[in-house]
Amino acid sequence: MSTDPIWEHPHDNEPEVPLTEDIAPGTANDPDAGSTEEATITIDGHRVETETGSTLLDACEAVETDGDVLALCSYDEHEKIGPRSECRTCMVETEEHGVIPSCSFPARDGMTVRTDTEAASEARDVNLDLLLSNHNLLCTTCGKNGRCELQDVSIENSVVEPRYGVMHDRDELEPIDDSSPFIQIDHNKCILCNRCVEACNDVQVEGVLRMEGSGEDTHIGFQNGMKTMMESTCVSCGHCATVCPTGALLEQGLVDATTLPVPGFTHKNSAEGIVGEEYEHQPTQMTPMKSDLDTQNEPLASEWPATEGDD
Structure with a gap:
């Protein structure tokens, strides 16, 4: 009887693609970035009342801000996809905490927020340029041309060429x-x-x-x-x-x-x-x-009923 380890003799019926046993979540288990209570804050001179669970980005989207606050890592509040402070294009400046990402900072009562300060604007511009410098900018050959959010915000912010170079120079x-x-x-x-x-x-x-x-x-x-x-x-x-x-x-x-x-x-x-x-x-x-999911309950070809013209 062989004493070789079992992993040296894989079973013939073992699936070619191992299935994931445990699904690793995205951010479903992350703590909520929103506030724990209703708040009244001031954004670019506008008084904004926010609901429980709101972030500074939610408050910024409720008014006409002086600065263009982006949020490329946030998709849909109903599906709860993002934000994660990944892209850092939503930076704003507060009197209390300095320059911070608005997408993941809770709207706290009494805060004063500015979107158009030099520090906040420069932070957003730098982070947008960093994203562009690490992105293939051959837009005219891309199937997402005209529907790309990164392209849209670049046009809105009048980006001519990223300050850190472009990817296709590599x-x-x-x-x-x-x-x-x-x-x-x-x-x-x-x-x-x-x-x-x-x-x-x-x-x-x-x-x-x-x-x-x-x-x-x-x-x-x-x-x-x-x-x-x-x-x-x-x-x-x-x-x-x-x-x-x-x-x-x-x-x-x-x-x-x-x-x-x-x-x-x-x-x-x-x-x-x-x-x-x-x-x-x-x-x-x-x-x-x-393929496995869709065919596991289907009959084999040999079991299909014959049709006219079959031999």
Whole structure:
């Protein structure tokens, strides 16, 4: 009888893609960033009354502020996706605490907030430029062109060129994950807002996506440890692509749906590489997880009733 460890002899019926046993949440378990009581605060000279659970960003959105307060990491208050103080484009200045992120700071009674001070404006501009400098700015070859929130705020803030350079000056870009027939991942356009992770884990509760790495190596990854979307446990619901503010996550049908086409260029070749070219997409091809879910109760082809013309 062999004494070899069992892991040296994997079972033949073991699934090729290991399923996630425990779904790691996005921010569902994080403490509420809102206030614990109603408050009256002053924003750019305007008196604002806020409800329990409000943040300074909620208060800013209730009035016409002097400064343009952005919030790219916040998506929908009803779905509770964000904010996480990830993008830091919502900075404001308070008399009590100095420059702070308004999206995750509770609206406390008696606070005085300014959005147009030099310190607050510079903080927002610097953080927006940092996002742009780490983003593939070949907008005319992107399927999200004209629908990109980062593009919108850049235009609104009259950004001509990021002060810290642009990504396509680099020698090498990250390859696109084009393995899935439904959703494409372009890490060169990810701003690490975490919206997709929260949508996947806290809203859809599928437990597919997560943030991996640290520092400049931080990127979207998969909870089952695989390297491509096709190998993940994705069920192709598409919610991650819906909440993505840029072209980092995009439905395959919109990949080359550019509003300003450039002859000779496509979204795929703009990033100088594709991961998953070995997958030959068919219109009905599904990721392994989705395929298992949809076919587990279907009869085998040999059990289908015969139709006229069959031999």
